[in-house]
């Protein structure tokens with residue numbers, strides 16, 4: 257069966273691209289973006305780059321200023337989700353190449369035929385150019401006419417036409433065909449975040465880094481409040497909320513922790529030999545004194561008494577819960593522009609003594625929190641050649657340990673896209 261064809265039309269800045277991208281969010285198929293724009297000047301180059309960043313890395317961008325039908329032909333028969341942005345620039349590119357009206361319209365017909373043959377869902381963006389005054393210049397008039405004629409052809413041949421009016425999609429032609437994205441959207445859309453919100457979340461996840469380099473800039477207490485409240489909203493076994501957050505700013509206390517690290521780090525270095533030990537010793541593994549704030553996240557193993565719902569079989573679930581709080585903290589801090597570095601090379605007994613922590617409380621994470629000049633683009637241990645990210649596909653088994661997939665297989669658009 258062929259896919260669904262959708263035309264999204266409207267004035268400039270009416271929300272066409274945003275709406276088209278929204279339609280694409282729920283498809284499982286590969287997403288192909290056909291860009292007809294050519295980066296002819298600096299401003300255009302910047303615009304194109306901005307749009308590419310907004311789309312996200314799951315999109316494959318194909319630049320084709322003249323022959324988008326060829327892209328559809330070359331693509332093969334596997335269904336994809338294809339978005340062409342935009343018809344007006346395509347027409348303009350052909351006009352600039354001195355193609356005649358007839359030659360241009362032939363290309364338009366050919367493109368429409370390819371769209372209708374394709375198994376992919378195809379969204380095409382165009383502009384409504386004809387609503388303003390009649391241009392004085394004859395070439396502008398004939399371009400406006402070709403654009404109007406093309407829009408009419410597309411609108412009559414495509415399954416669905418959406419007109420964007422001040423950011424609001426108005427469906428002016430519908431069809432009974434449901435495209436792949438819609439089918440999935442029906443199931444999910446009530447609960448799913450908007451593309452912008454999703455992008456924000458994924459950005460925090462992928463751009464979170466363990467940081468050891470800080471600058472001497474104080475941390476805004478309100479920001480820290482938001483970050484700690486995010487931590488406090490982590491899941492916890494039996495809703496136990498076993499955490500406390502010891503916020504440390506006193507240089508004398510930091511000094512003590514620094515000494516603790518130094519001793520523990522010297523011991524840790526002895527575990528490695530030769531070149532590996534040399535590399536270990538060259539690594540910066542803490543920012544205790546440089547970071548404006550240190551936070552010791554603890555777990556009260558006795559909170560809510562001996563019987564906690566859900567903790568009967570796995571006693572350590574209180575510690576797991578505290579780790580969930582730490583991860584929330586780490587992500588919220590990244591969104592707030594705050595760097596966080598986890599220091600585990602410490603004697604816990606010494607830490608408890610230095611921070612007056614009672615016996616039944618276990619320190620889980622010692623975190624350095626502050627501002628940084630720049631976030632590392634990759635894990636520092638990766639850059640230093642200590643370890644590499646494992647391929648995620650290799651970590652997934654089906655139905656049993658080391659089981660391979662049968663009917664259902666998790667898909668990754670590009671497993672290496674986030675470094």
Ligand SMILES: Cc1cc2nc3c(=O)[nH]c(=O)nc-3n(C[C@H](O)[C@H](O)[C@H](O)COP(=O)(O)O)c2cc1C
Nearest residue numbers: 464465466540541542598599600601634635636637
């Ligand atoms: C439980 C835990 C303990 C860690 N301890 C240290 C540490 O003592 N020193 C350090 O430099 N990094 C420490 N890290 C950071 C890891 O090295 C880092 O997360 C890993 O290299 C991946 O880098 P990324 O966090 O930037 O993605 C710790 C991380 C975790 C989760």
